[in-house]
Amino acid sequence: MNWGFIVTNAITLTCIYGTLAIGISVTWSSLGLVNMAYGFIFALSGYGAWLASVYIGPFPVVVMIAGILTGAIGGLIVCLLAFIPIHDKPNFPLRALIATLAISLVGNQILLWWFGPRAKSLPRLFGSWNADILGVVVTSDKLGASLSAILLLTLILLWMRSSRRGLEIRAMMMNPHAASIVGIGVRRTSIYVMALTGSLAGLAAVLLAQTYYVAPFSGITPMIKGLSIALVGGLGSIPGAVIGAIMLGVNESLTLTFLGGQYVLITQFLLIIVVLLIRPRGISGILDKAREA
Amino acid sequence: MAAPETVSTRPAVLDVQGLSAGWGPMRVIHDLDLTVFAGERIGLVGLNGHGKSTLFQAIAGLTGWQRGSIKLNGYEVGRTRSQGPGRYTHLIVRRGLALIPQGDEIFHGLTVEEHLDSGAFTKRAWAERALRKKRILQIFPPLEKLMKTPVGRLSGGERRMVSIGRGLMSDAELFLVDEPSLGLAPKIGRSVVEALMAVELGGSAMVIAEQNVALLEGSVDRIIGMHAGKLKGEASASKTLSMERNR
Numbered sequence: 299m300n301w302g303f304i305v306t307n308a309i310t311l312t313c314i315y316g317t318l319a320i321g322i323s324v325t326w327s328s329l330g331l332v333n334m335a336y337g338f339i340f341a342l343s344g345y346g347a348w349l350a351s352v353y354i355g356p357f358p359v360v361v362m363i364a365g366i367l368t369g370a371i372g373g374l375i376v377c378l379l380a381f382i383p384i385h386d387k388p389n390f391p392l393r394a395l396i397a398t399l400a401i402s403l404v405g406n407q408i409l410l411w412w413f414g415p416r417a418k419s420l421p422r423l424f425g426s427w428n429a430d431i432l433g434v435v436v437t438s439d440k441l442g443a444s445l446s447a448i449l450l451l452t453l454i455l456l457w458m459r460s461s462r463r464g465l466e467i468r469a470m471m472m473n474p475h476a477a478s479i480v481g482i483g484v485r486r487t488s489i490y491v492m493a494l495t496g497s498l499a500g501l502a503a504v505l506l507a508q509t510y511y512v513a514p515f516s517g518i519t520p521m522i523k524g525l526s527i528a529l530v531g532g533l534g535s536i537p538g539a540v541i542g543a544i545m546l547g548v549n550e551s552l553t554l555t556f557l558g559g560q561y562v563l564i565t566q567f568l569l570i571i572v573v574l575l576i577r578p579r580g581i582s583g584i585l586d587k588a589r590e591a
Numbered sequence: 592m593a594a595p596e597t598v599s600t601r602p603a604v605l606d607v608q609g610l611s612a613g614w615g616p617m618r619v620i621h622d623l624d625l626t627v628f629a630g631e632r633i634g635l636v637g638l639n640g641h642g643k644s645t646l647f648q649a650i651a652g653l654t655g656w657q658r659g660s661i662k663l664n665g666y667e668v669g670r671t672r673s674q675g676p677g678r679y680t681h682l683i684v685r686r687g688l689a690l691i692p693q694g695d696e697i698f699h700g701l702t703v704e705e706h707l708d709s710g711a712f713t714k715r716a717w718a719e720r721a722l723r724k725k726r727i728l729q730i731f732p733p734l735e736k737l738m739k740t741p742v743g744r745l746s747g748g749e750r751r752m753v754s755i756g757r758g759l760m761s762d763a764e765l766f767l768v769d770e771p772s773l774g775l776a777p778k779i780g781r782s783v784v785e786a787l788m789a790v791e792l793g794g795s796a797m798v799i800a801e802q803n804v805a806l807l808e809g810s811v812d813r814i815i816g817m818h819a820g821k822l823k824g825e826a827s828a829s830k831t832l833s834m835e836r837n838r
Contacts, residue, residue, distance in 0.1 A: 386675035462708075462717065469698045469709050476696035478677045479651065480757060481684035481712035 302434030312547030318524030327534030337517030373496020532580025637817030
């Protein structure tokens with residue numbers, strides 16, 4: 299039994315899924331929007347990265363930046379179509395759910411029609427070498443994926459802690475009503491939030507494409523995982539999303555090794571059901587005061 | 592405050608004409624007119640449910656619907672609106688309104704300092720925020736020790752101070768203070784109201800909604816009664832008394 303493999307695998311998955319879950323969580327708590335088009339943004343940024351690798355060149359930095367930028371653009375598209383026109387209408391959360399789901403379905407079909415059903419693969423961003431950390435062999439793609447996810451997340455969280463826009467976003471996450479009273483514009487802040495969370499999806503897409511591939515529907519499973527992690531963590535809580543990501547990352551890694559890949563979703567949802575039975579509001583129901591529907 | 596001119600010759604900060612507002616089929620404010628002049632401190636008294644808070648919310652564009660004219664510094668922020676509560680609130684606020692709402696409209700996870708920062712939304716206020724925070728700490732000394740504490744952990748009185756302080760951080764011309772003493776121990780409530788009275792208004796104006804008339808008496812320029820969505824009766828509180836009190 300190779301515990302080193304299990305642990306490194308768990309860390310990599312945690313980082314990638316955590317990135318997605320934080321994106322979904324922040325969108326929900328600041329805008330009240332469950333972004334069902336997150337999978338589409340994910341797939342779109344995979345294609346953005348692929349196009350960059352084909353037309354500009356397979357340089358790791360270029361591919362990664364292209365993925366992140368495409369993700370941000372995808373987030374803006376969702377914001378313009380599904381948030382700004384309807385955000386102050388009655389029943390907004392439900393309408394937004396349906397609108398983003400529609401964007402996801404239409405968008406995925408457009409990707410299928412434009413790029414065809416055949417999966418594309420991205421160049422290896424982190425080379426192919428192995429590092430030996432405390433006797434555990436870590437492959438370059440895992441190390442690179444974990445480090446770049448942690449790096450981008452740290453940068454974004456620091457920005458949210460220290461900048462004025464970040465203060466606005468955090469204020470909106472905690473009390474959207476009071477935010478408008480202090481002069482924070484919902485529509486303008488939504489543009490930052492969606493670009494930011496879109497870029498997180500873009501990064502996750504590029505990183506996950508190192509092990510999987512880029513395909514029109516490649517975003518669905520990661521989105522389901524991100525959404526369920528955000529749910530387990532308590533929607534709207536960043537620490538909760540991190541804890542949820544660790545739980546599901548470890549679970550996925552253990553299941554892969556002991557049971558096989560086809561059982562991952564089964565054990566994952568069993569775990570989610572158990573957690574939500576014990577803590578209906580998610581792990582951090584009390585860690586953070588997050589938006590309630 | 593030693594201006595010899597009478598209050599009514601000064602420019603109007605707020606001019607409300609024929610305002611009706613409410614939620615859905617419910618009409619809470621009925622054809623209300625109200626003019627607030629620069630430098631004025633007005634007490635708005637009335638029982639629960641007679642529309643004091645709704646009036647403030649209508650001025651901020653937060654009610655379900657509204658019609659009628661609301662001029663803030665001569666700029667029309669009212670008009671007829673049938674949906675989208677809060678859609679224009681941030682723009683009205685940027686025009687110079689500071690709404691200090693009833694209860695705790697606070698951001699639980701933000702520290703007191705971040706909270707005060709969030710009140711400074713205009714470019715000038717943001718640039719001067721260090722200075723302004725110092726000024727607010729002079730008004731509310733107990734906040735000094737709590738600057739790095741999340742607001743969710745504060746007591747009710749401290750939260751109210753933060754909420755008022757947040758309003759005072761802005762460049763507002765018009766302060767709408769909703770029930771500053773509500774839910775506080777009488778002693779703390781009184782000190783909060785006294786702090787409000789000590790704020791130098793200059794060219795701005797302040798309207799304080801309050802159920803406890805005794806708290807306002809003598810320290811505001813006018814007291815207006817509110818009943819069933821309309822303004823009823825007006826008494827000008829003795830100005831000299833208020834000046835002495837402030838000293």
